[in-house]
Amino acid sequence: MRVDIGNALAATARPGVSADALDRLDDRVAAAHDRIADGMADSEFGYAALNLPETADPAAVEAAVEPLADADTLLTVGIGGSALGAATLVDALGDGLDYHALDNVDPAHVRDLLADLDLADTVVHVVSRSGTTAETLANFLVVRDAMADAGVDWTERTLVTTGVEGNLRDLADDHGLPVLDAPEGVPGRFSALSTVALPAAALAGVDLDELLAGAAAGRDALSGSLYDCPAYAYGAVAYALDVRGASVNAMLPYAEGLETFAEWFAQLWAESLGKDGLGQTPARALGATDQHSQLQLYRAGPRDKLVTMVRPESRPDCAIPETDLDGLDYLAGGDLGGLLDAEFEATEASLAESGVPSVRVELPAVDAHSLGRLLFDIEAACVLAGELYGVETFTQPAVEWGKDAARGLLRGEADLPEKDVLVVE
Template sequence: MRIDIGAALDATATPGVPPDALDRLDDRVARAHDRITAGMDGDEFGYAALNLPQTVDVDAITAAADAVADADTLVTVGIGGSALGAATLVDALGDDDLDYHALDNVDPAHVTRLLDRIDLSTTAVHVVSRSGTTAETLANFLVVRDAMDDAGVDWTARTLVTTGDDGPLRALADTHDLPALDAPRGVPGRFAALSTVALPAAAIAGVDVGELVAGAADGRAALAGSLEDCPAYAYGATAYALDQRGAGVNAMLPYAERLETFAEWFAQLWAESLGKDGVGQTPARALGATDQHSQLQLYRAGPRDKLVTMLRPASRPDCAIPEAELADIDYLTGGDLGALLDAEFEATAASLAASGVPTVRVEVPAVDARSVGRLLFDFEAACVLAGELYGVETFTQPAVEWGKNAARELLRGEDPLPETETHIVE
């Protein structure tokens, strides 16, 4: 992965990072790297995520996926990190012949519409819950299971589970002899894309999971004690430094349709990991070139509170633009859609730089398994580094747990919610 932070420095951007401030920050990066390395060596909670390229069992994942490899449709039943990693990998790399869906919400209209539309007899279901108690995941799975029963489909032959050592989902898998993979220990869901949480969906979708893991291993090998030597740390440190100077929004802008879901994955990773104790950047999601026509106006001319992260692959498939026979657009004739998208990328980067918006450019070789594996790992490492610099507990999510517990109590007929003033207008 290649990172260019030049347009985030104060010679171009406002706010921007002075080079001498970056030099001073590098001393903190070195100390943070020592802490991260110690956490990895001790396989500590959270830091264990950065060991996944060495600890994940690709053969076990591939074997489990083979049980439902004949699927025409794949449904991931999970929420948050238990679904976004899989969706990111399948959307980026999956076989176009596979109809993929993530049931990551309990909207009854959406769930029933999906189950009415797909052929359940050729559908594989991957249920993911580390605790095995996630209310949304279990509710959706029970609905899916019932729909399969009603359609005369043996749901036990179409279901794969990833969960912890115990809990209701593990008990269900044991009772019905379902193929079950162990959720990785010490790895929060949002850091688990390169594990049994997401890789089975990728395998079912025809992705070379060995190459994904190899790309992640490239990222692990590239970790170093200076932001000048480590792309992941360069990104994490620059984002932190810009936030400290007023860029409290981080807009992720990939220029590849297949990486749109990556922006969603990044948003959870960045928000849930760093948004604590009154600090943390707010992630925003966009897509180039689409959102040049919707959000770019705000980024360029709105409040100076944004970092724009522009992401693109160095190589793309060819798709020639036919002759137009119209004089006003003859500049398109003989061109290529990929070249046009790259021109949009460069023009947007120049536009942002001209208006002083801090911008970081991220480039991967291609949208292929090895590059995507490296991309995911590097952004996880960047997030861990940023958490060290902020001084927050990167791997916990107490605000999320509060809401989960409150929802369960409401469903049990209890009322855990504090009283709030209402002002209703109808």
């Protein structure tokens, strides 16, 4: 994986990072790397996520899903990091699997989705690290009843990933469901390379060994200098631009299969770094689609954005047919991949011309090895940024407050703080 930070430097961008500032920042990166390396060596909470390329067990995952491998449809029941990693892997690499995720409790969506699925040919993977996540367990209970109503033995079509204790573990034990242990010390948003997401990837035909080999290449590339480590270069520059005013990070992949990756990035970046009045707000976009909906704002709006542009270096061929339509001669004999690359380079140049900082991230291809490397490097970049901000990267107290309040309301035990009400009808 290559990261080009040239268009984020002060010579091009406003805000931008000067060469001297980058050199000073590199000293802080070295200290942060030492802290990260110590955390990894001791498998400390959160830092253990960066050990997954070695500690994940693809053979155990493949053995768990093997009895279910004949299914044409997979339904992941989870929320946040319990669903986004799986969706990212399947959307980018899955081949032939009809994949769905129940990651919200909108009753209209849940009812419509279950009505559309052939439940007799559906595998359910229910994921909750704590085993107590209200949205996940509520959806699972609805799915279980729908399968029973359809005459399907849900116990033969359900796989569980959870912690060593909790409501979900108890339910799995009571019904003899196959269970994979959620990884110790790995927050959900950092779990894409673990038993949380790998079962979906395995059922979708993804080469887990290659995926983890790509992640291992990222781990091997970690070093004490941002000039030698793509992950740290990205994390350090994103942090430096934020403190200079680029408080929004627009993730813009130029590959349809990576659209869900942008959603995964948004959770990782927001939940990890949004602490103590700090953190960069992630935005999600897709090239070239959102050149026609968001680029106007990025280029001509407030000077508060970093645009992260991601593309594969190789793509499948799809020739553009010859045409006799006037004005389209420049397309004749071309390829859709070439057109998309031209859109990428034109957008990058447009941002640079207007002084908007951007970072280019290039992968060899959208394949298992490259995606493993991308996911690992973005996680490592996030951990580094957290060290530079000085925040608790691996906690999410604001999220937990909301969860506790929702449970209290449902039980009739909670009184929420007073709020002003202004209704306009």
